Amino acid sequence: MREKILELSRSFPATTGVYIMKGPGGTPVYIGKAKNLRARVMSYFQGGSDRGQIPYLVREVDSIDYVVTEGESEALFIENSLIKRHKPKYNIRLKDDKTFSSLRLSVGERFPRLSRTRRIRDDGALYFGPFASGKFLKNTVNLVHRLFPLRDCTQSKFERHSTRPCLNYFMKLCSGPCAGKISEEDYGELVHQATSFLRGERKKLMRMIRKMMERASEEGRYENAAYYRDQLVSLKENAEIEKVTSSRFEDMDIVGFYRDSENYEFTVLLSRGGSVVDKLDFSVKSPHGDEAECVREFLGRFYFSDHYIPKRVLLPLSIRDREGYSEWLTEKKGKRVYVETPQRGAKSELVRFAMKNARESFARKAEEKAKQGTLLRGIRKSTGIKRVPYAIECFDISNIQGHQTVASLVRFRNAKPERDRYRRYRITATSGQDDFRSMYEVVYRRALRVGDDNWDLPDLMLIDGGKGQLNAAYAALRDCGVENELDLASIAKTEGRGGIDRIYVHGKGEPCDFSSNKKGVYFLMRVRDEAHRFAITYHRELRKGKTLASQMDGVPGIGKKRKLLLLNHFGSVEKIKGATTEELASIKGMTKQAARNVKKFLR
Known part of the structure; x- marks a missing residue:
């Protein structure tokens, strides 16, 4: 061959x-x-x-x-x-391959809006990020609005408050341009200041906040002083890495990696305006013996998604087709992008810093994985099951007096949620309130998918309920011929607050003894709570849709499809009531006459 x-x-x-x-x-x-x-x-x-x-x-x-x-x-x-x-x-496979949030400042508008987005478009707006930490992003947004009260509302909301500003104005989170509370010139100065902050002029910002804290303290506004103090602490702690200043004030991504056999840990430091403001970590499994080839593939995968492309990308070693990558990134960005492998100077120090962070990230994840292994092996010992439950799927049933019964499936891998494998089900073959038949149906439907992509069986299937639900799930697995390919257990609540739930394994009469393994049972309770949350959320969405449909019954020209369009776009009847006829008509699938009918009916 x-x-x-x-x-x-x-x-x-x-x-x-x-x-x-x-x-x-x-x-x-x-x-x-x-x-x-x-x-x-x-x-x-x-x-x-x-x-x-x-x-x-x-x-x-x-x-x-x-x-x-x-x-x-x-x-x-x-x-x-x-x-x-x-x-x-x-x-190579990026285990943490996801799109991160960025901040968008619509500088083309008369009063620019600051908002969050996961997509970076060529629309003339300014983008800042991406942010790997959701907490850091939230704190950054809150701080920007405190220091530079820019609007974050949609255009429709902006127009609705032309006579009276919204609550954000009175909370001093917005300067109220919608109601003419600030001139266009003064608002533009706020935009300029916020832009400087978001570009990474951290030292200038820290001095500004410290002065505001001292002034508030001198004036006896101790609550405000405490807030500014907390913001200083937040900036130091949530940046996740120490501040590294470049000699050149330009945007750069600095790539570092650490290798242990086939396992790679990549760290990308995001330098904006000369200061490292955030970092992204990726765990990579690659059979490549050639480190340069692995770095080359990582670079392609990373920028193929919607990550912001800076002016320079610094690499720890030279890769083949470096000029080709530079041309590709230049074409994507629309401006010249340089892919470099610095050998000395400040840029080389930044690369070494990225390599150090990659090594530390690998060590941290390895330690965490070891703890997860100890936890999961402890669960196996306490339950007596055959397999270490590295993959767990949990099922929960939700209904209200037997109506609109739904089920949820959540999956955990190595003690962490694997959210892209979550599933939701409508129970269709069971009528009325019958948790046993409902559990049989959902487990049977899930087991039928074995062999399809991303439908491999877990090591442990966990059922929310007692022995009845457990037996129903076993019957479904048996009827699909897979009852011996996984372990099966159920988790039943204990009466009263603060109690530890009971864990039953199929084939054993008594609950498992977790007296010496509280961490194990608490983890299984957390898995069950996540399944319950996911089912309840789905049930509320269905009820919400039904409520909207009933409130809009009788609107001429508004059938089931248009009701669903309006719900998905606005989210509630109140928001539909507040929308203008033009906003309603602009939705794909709506007409001007249908929009006028909705406004007239909900008046």
Whole structure:
């Protein structure tokens, strides 16, 4: 097979493109980019590579496909698109691959609005971030509004308060431009000051807050002084890393990594305006023996999403196609972007600092993982189950007097919520209030999905309820033929406050003894509470939708579909009442006449 593929690769074009190595069945096992497709693919099968994963990779390759591109930028885009879609075995996988929130300042408006967003668009607005810590983002927003009271309201709300400002004005969180409480010139000065702060002029800000604290104290406003003191502490603690100042006041991302065998920890320091303001940590599993190749792939995956692209990206080592990456990022940003590997000076110190943070992040996560392993092994010992419950799924049923029965599934991996695997169910085959049949239905429907992508069985299935619900779940697993492929337990509440819940394992009559493992039972209670919260939230959404529908029954031209559109867009009947006819008509699926009917009906 190796000789056959080598012979086939000789016919590949010597141009830029993306190659897709496939295993048996056509499943991609590795996807890469090359300036010269023929030379790159042939290098895998001619030997002589010092990359440790190559021998294992080529053994699994059954065929190779490729895509020819016009240039490196297009190749990078296609490579990362295919990796994100297929998640090949031998490409790196970002365990913390998610989009972070940023702040958006709409400087193109007469009175710019400060808001949060997860998407960075080319719309003329200023973007600050992203922020890895939600707590840090919240504190930053609150501080900005205290120091520079900018509006955060939508345009429709802004227009509705033209005669009287909203509560934020009276709480001194907004300067009230909607009601003419501040001139356009003075508001522009606030925007300028807030922009300077968000760009990282931290020392200037700290001096400003300290003066405000001292002035408040001198004037006897001790509550305000305490608030400013807390803000100073918050700025120091929530930045997550010590402040590092660059000699050049420009935006940079500084990449560092730490490697332990196939496990990589990447840290990206976000330097804005010359000061490191935040950091992002990513755990990566990669079979690459070549660290430079792993860094190259990480860079592509990181910026393929909606992360803000700074002027400079500093790397700890040189990668192939560095100029190609620079051109790709320049094209995405619309301005020149430099990808550099500094060898000395201030930038080199920043890279070393990123490497240090990556090492510390790896050590912290390793320690946390060890604690999680101890916790989960303790649960196995206390319950007597066969498997260590690294993956746990918990089910809960929710209804009101037997109506609108729903179920939730939450999943924990290594003692942490795996939220992309949460699921919600409407109970359809069971009528009335029958928790046993409802539990059978939802577990049966879940077990039928075994074999589908992202539907692998957990080590432990946890049922909210007593022995009745536990037996119903076992019957469902048995009817699907998977009862021996996982452990099954239930958690039943104890009467009174402060009690420890009882854990039952299927096949055992008495509850498990957790007297010497309180942490274990409290963790299982937390898993059950999360399932309960998820089910209750879904149930409230359904009730809310039903309430909206009933209140709008009889509106001419408003059927079930338009009611749902209005609910999803505005969220409540009160907000629909407050919307203008133009706002109602602007929703896709609505007409001007239907909007007028709604306003007339809800008047």
